[in-house]
Amino acid sequence: MPDTSSLSLNTATVRRQWTLAQIIDGCARHGIGTISPWRDQVAEIGLKESARRIRDAGLALSGYCRGGLFPAIDRAGRRAALDDNRRAVDEALALSAPCLILVAGGLPKDGDGRIASKDLIGTREMVRDGIGELLEYARPAGMPLAIEPLHPMYAADRACVNTMAQANDLCDTLGPGVGIAVDVYHVWWDPALKREIERAGSASPSRLVAYHISDWLVPTTDLLLDRGMMGDGVIDLPLIRSWMEGAGYRGVHEVEIFSAANWWKRDPDEVLATCKARHRDCT
Amino acid sequence: MPDTSSLSLNTATVRRQWTLAQIIDGCARHGIGTISPWRDQVAEIGLKESARRIRDAGLALSGYCRGGLFPAIDRAGRRAALDDNRRAVDEALALSAPCLILVAGGLPKDGDGRIASKDLIGTREMVRDGIGELLEYARPAGMPLAIEPLHPMYAADRACVNTMAQANDLCDTLGPGVGIAVDVYHVWWDPALKREIERAGSASPSRLVAYHISDWLVPTTDLLLDRGMMGDGVIDLPLIRSWMEGAGYRGVHEVEIFSAANWWKRDPDEVLATCKARHRDCT
Numbered sequence: 036m037p038d039t040s041s042l043s044l045n046t047a048t049v050r051r052q053w054t055l056a057q058i059i060d061g062c063a064r065h066g067i068g069t070i071s072p073w074r075d076q077v078a079e080i081g082l083k084e085s086a087r088r089i090r091d092a093g094l095a096l097s098g099y100c101r102g103g104l105f106p107a108i109d110r111a112g113r114r115a116a117l118d119d120n121r122r123a124v125d126e127a128l129a130l131s132a133p134c135l136i137l138v139a140g141g142l143p144k145d146g147d148g149r150i151a152s153k154d155l156i157g158t159r160e161m162v163r164d165g166i167g168e169l170l171e172y173a174r175p176a177g178m179p180l181a182i183e184p185l186h187p188m189y190a191a192d193r194a195c196v197n198t199m200a201q202a203n204d205l206c207d208t209l210g211p212g213v214g215i216a217v218d219v220y221h222v223w224w225d226p227a228l229k230r231e232i233e234r235a236g237s238a239s240p241s242r243l244v245a246y247h248i249s250d251w252l253v254p255t256t257d258l259l260l261d262r263g264m265m266g267d268g269v270i271d272l273p274l275i276r277s278w279m280e281g282a283g284y285r286g287v288h289e290v291e292i293f294s295a296a297n298w299w300k301r302d303p304d305e306v307l308a309t310c311k312a313r314h315r316d317c318t
Numbered sequence: 319m320p321d322t323s324s325l326s327l328n329t330a331t332v333r334r335q336w337t338l339a340q341i342i343d344g345c346a347r348h349g350i351g352t353i354s355p356w357r358d359q360v361a362e363i364g365l366k367e368s369a370r371r372i373r374d375a376g377l378a379l380s381g382y383c384r385g386g387l388f389p390a391i392d393r394a395g396r397r398a399a400l401d402d403n404r405r406a407v408d409e410a411l412a413l414s415a416p417c418l419i420l421v422a423g424g425l426p427k428d429g430d431g432r433i434a435s436k437d438l439i440g441t442r443e444m445v446r447d448g449i450g451e452l453l454e455y456a457r458p459a460g461m462p463l464a465i466e467p468l469h470p471m472y473a474a475d476r477a478c479v480n481t482m483a484q485a486n487d488l489c490d491t492l493g494p495g496v497g498i499a500v501d502v503y504h505v506w507w508d509p510a511l512k513r514e515i516e517r518a519g520s521a522s523p524s525r526l527v528a529y530h531i532s533d534w535l536v537p538t539t540d541l542l543l544d545r546g547m548m549g550d551g552v553i554d555l556p557l558i559r560s561w562m563e564g565a566g567y568r569g570v571h572e573v574e575i576f577s578a579a580n581w582w583k584r585d586p587d588e589v590l591a592t593c594k595a596r597h598r599d600c601t
Contacts, residue, residue, distance in 0.1 A: 142552055150536055153554040159509070188471045190507035191536045191552045201509045224473035226442070226484045253433055253474045255541055269425055269474045271436040 037276075037288060042314045043069035043097040045247065045291035046076055049306050051299035055080055056088055058303075063092040065307045069287050071098040071245075074123060077130070086130050097287045098181060098216065098245050099123070099132035103194070104140035105165025106158045108151050112143070113161065117168055124173045134181040134244045135173065136216050137166065139196040141189065150191065158195050167209055174212035181244045182206070183216035188258050198222070199231030206235075206242050214240075217279065218247035218291065220262055223270045229278050236282025243284040247291045248272060248318055260295035264309060266317030276318060288318060320559075320571060325597045326352035326380040328530065328574035329359055332589050334582035338363055339371055341586075346375040348590045352570050354381040354528075357406060360413070369413050380572045381464060381499065381528050382406070382415035386477070387423035388448025389441045391434050395426070396444065400451055407456045417464040417527045418456065419499050420449065422479040424472065433474065441478050450492055457495035464527045465489070466499035469507075471541050481505070482514030489518070489525050497523075500562065501530035501574065503545055506553045512561050519565025526567040530574045531555060531601055543578035547592060549600030559601060571601060 044067050046058050053061060055076040062070055070089070077085045089096070102123040107113045127135040139162040145151040152158070166180065173180050182202045185194035196202055199222055202215045215235050222228055235242040250268030255261050265272055276288070290310045292298050298306050327350050329341050336344060338359040345353055353372070360368045372379070385406040390396045410418040422445045428434040435441070449463065456463055465485045468477035479485055482505055485498045498518050505511055518525035533551030538544050548555055559571070573593045575581050581589050 150552055153552050155507070155554065186471065187469065187507040188538070188541075191534055195507075197507055198509065204509075224438070224470040224478075224480055226481065226487075251474055255471070258471075258538055258541065269433055269436050271438065 037314055037318055039066055039311055039314070040068065041287050042067055042311060043071055043287040043289040044307065044310065045071045045100065045289050046073055047100070048290055048292045048298065048310065049303040050076065052303040055085060059088050059092045059094060061303060061307055062094060065304075065311060067307065067311065068093070069095045069097045071096060071100055071136075071289050071291075072130070073100045074126065077126065082126055082129055089130065096130055096132040097289045098134050098136045099127040099130060101136040101138050102169070102180070103137040106140045106143045106161040106195070108143040108145060113165065116140075117165060120165070120169045121172050124169070124176060124178045127178050128176060134179040134214065134216070136181050136183050136245065138183055138185060139194040141192040141195055155190070155195060162195060163205060163208060166205065166213060170209060170212050179244055180213040181216040182213060183218055184221055186221040198225055198227070199235065200227055203231055203234050203242070206238065211240070214242040214244035216245035216247060217243065219270050219272065219275050220247070220249045220251060223251060223275065228275070232278045232282045236284065241283050243279060243282060244286070245289060246279055246284060246286060247289045248314070249290065249292045257295065260293045262292045262294055264292060264298060265290070265313040272318040288314060290314065320597055320601055322349055322594055322597070323351065324570050325350055325594060326354055326570040326572040327590070327593065328354045328383065328572050329356055330383070331573055331575045331581065331593065332586040333359065335586040338368060342371050342375045342377060344586060344590055345377060348587075348594060350590065350594065351376070352378045352380045354379060354383055354419075354572050354574075355413070356383045357409065360409060365409055365412055372413065379413055379415040380570045381417050381419045382410040382413060384419040384421050385452070385463070386420040389423045389426045389444040389478070391426040391428060396448065400448060403448075403452045404455050407452070407459060407461045410461050411459060417462040417497065417499070419464050419466055419528065421466055421468060422477040424475040424478055438473070438478060445478060446488060446491060449488065449496060453492060453495050462527055463496040464499040465496060466501055467504055469504040481508055481510070482518065483510055486514055486517050486525070489521065494523070497525035497527035499528035499530060500526065502553050502555065502558050503530070503532045503534060506534060506558065511558070515561045515565045519567065524566050526562060526565060527569070528572060529562055529567060529569060530572045531597070532573065532575045540578065543576045545575045545577055547575060547581060548573070548596040555601040571597060573597065
């Protein structure tokens with residue numbers, strides 16, 4: 036039975052209710068010792084102020100969200116994405132994050148935000164090259180990158196890295212300095228999940244750098260913002276945790292729930308208390 | 319550029335507007351020579367009447383929708399599913415369908431229709447065993463079965479066969495008499511798609527027994543009923559067709575669009591004319 040010392044809160048879970056400052060206070064109050072903040076929340080109160088508050092509250096980080104979104108329709112766009120990713124690495128370092136989470140990005144968009152290419156294979160090559168270029172900056176700086184495979188339903192518009200096998204293949208190609216963030220919401224369905232977790236864990240060093248939990252609801256009413264609280268859905272969370280641990284993962288379990296119609300509307304203190312209880316009883 | 323002789327209409331595409339009898343007449347009127355009907359539509363006008371009307375209109379079938387849904391919470395439920403699948407085989411034979419499409423089924427449900435188990439691995443074993451038992455009936459009867467991998471977003475509630483690799487693995491296990499229905503909507507995102515199409519095509523006999531087309535819309539507003547007309551989304555349909563043809567597929571291209579908010583609300587003659595034009599220009 037996991038205890039709260041192995042729980043981390045991804046700050047998106049209560050982002051509609053609280054600022055980062057309030058989330059930090061809330062976590063300290065609830066005895067949650069680890070968080071994974073988002074760049075927009077950090078920017079809102081400033082990087083130095085964020086680092087100071089996190090330190091003063093005695094919190095650790097399990098990751099920093101997020102870099103990535105590499106594909107762009109032209110060279111200038113890809114260059115801008117790379118520059119922004121370098122800034123994300125700098126911020127992750129300033130916050131003492133253990134890794135920068137990377138969401139690959141989807142098919143390139145035009146100036147109006149509309150998808151401008153159907154070349155999924157070429158887009159995946161852009162992602163490989165983008166991570167490779169970022170690694171040249173992140174590796175000497177000592178900031179691990181964590182590729183997060185996203186559910187295939189996001190392949191077009193958010194992330195074209197959609198399976199653990201694909202992420203492992205990317206790690207094979209890119210070499211050290213890049214690992215994988217395993218988010219159960221995105222990968223729970225994958226028939227190859229156990230095998231690919233083992234593959235990631237048996238790499239040297241292990242590629243298993245982050246573990247995110249939530250649940251898959253039936254029915255799911257929105258592709259993006261209808262994630263479930265652990266225990267409310269169909270994912271066998273203890274089983275997947277056992278695979279992670281069997282593959283050597285000893286890090287925290289980061290709760291990340293986007294839930295516009297439910298958890299984002301609740302009292303955030305109730306949300307944190309529920310995260311703790313469900314983490315203990317259902318994961 | 320594909321011509322209308324290679325077009326088939328999955329009758330779900332206009333099921334809200336027309337009965338099967340009207341669809342048969344409509345296809346004959348529009349010069350669409352092949353359809354793939356659904357069991358509920360056939361039952362509505364009767365099996366013999368359906369067969370007579372299809373024959374009198376000079377239509378061929380590209381498949382029969384659908385069997386499957388093997389998992390159940392107890393032995394009686396699995397037995398009932400198998401019996402129903404045997405009846406589906408009989409109907410497919412009576413209609414001279416070239417294959418029975420199988421949608422695997424999701425996690426077992428209780429009497430109230432709520433998911434009663436999180437055992438995805440065990441559910442996949444039930445599917446394997448269910449297809450194996452059905453094969454004992456379908457193989458001697460000469461009715462090919464076609465496993466249709468469904469998009470991973472349906473893994474919980476509709477089908478736990480979610481990739482071409484998984485379908486190919488099942489075919490390896492089950493032996494002759496079972497192939498694969500490749501539906502672009504479900505598999506377009508898969509990094510292994512080309513390889514697994516080649517694998518299916520190089521089996522002897524080829525496993526590529528059906529090819530379904532539509533498009534993935536961005537944004538997708540509903541997990542089930544927001545499929546796009548070819549050309550309105552992001553799938554590189556000519557590329558995937560080239561992979562199918564490169565792997566030896568010479569069958570028709572079956573349009574299957576579930577679209578509650580758009581195409582199911584339109585004049586069905588307009589829908590058929592649009593299917594023909596988009597099939598010619600966008601696939």
